[in-house]
Amino acid sequence: MALELEDIARLEARLAIEDLNTDFYHYLDHNKVDLLVGLFTVDARYIHGSRVSVGADQIRDLFDTRSSAGVRTTRHLYSGLKVDLIETDRARGTSVCMTFAKNAAPPITPAMPYLVADFFDDYVREGDGCWRIAKRRIERIFLDPSNKGPVGETNKV
Secondary structure, eight states, X not given: OOOOHHHHHHHHHHHHHHHHHHHHHHHHHTTOHHHHHTTEEEEEEEEETTEEEEHHHHHHHHHHHHHHTSOOEEEEEXXXXXXXXXXXXXXXXXXXXXXXXXXXXXXXXXXXXXXXXXXXXXXXXXXXXXXXXXXXXXXXXEEOTTOOOSTTTTOBO
């Protein structure tokens, strides 16, 4: 049985969105802010707790602030990516992310999760053919006692 063109397009979109998420966590963990910001639309919304960053400039400021605070080691592990294609160039996704984080250089012991969160995303495929994050909302589920919330949470919009 041959795959229909529509099925192939759905698979291509799914793989591209999976790569987009993998790139997000890799760039975040390795402090590649320019590449990280490039994964978002110019008018994207990035929401974590009461902190809302709107547009590429605010998202860049957020991650620049995060990386300028000193030595910070993080690793983000994500799983359970569910992608729903809404239209040819629009999709929604959910996933679970477990974060290990410490303001120290590796190796770090003990290895305890800092945060487990649900991610709710809206994706768009832009004119250049690349999928980008148009909206990402992070909902905290499990917190380490030392986790005081996201950087900049007091900046409410």
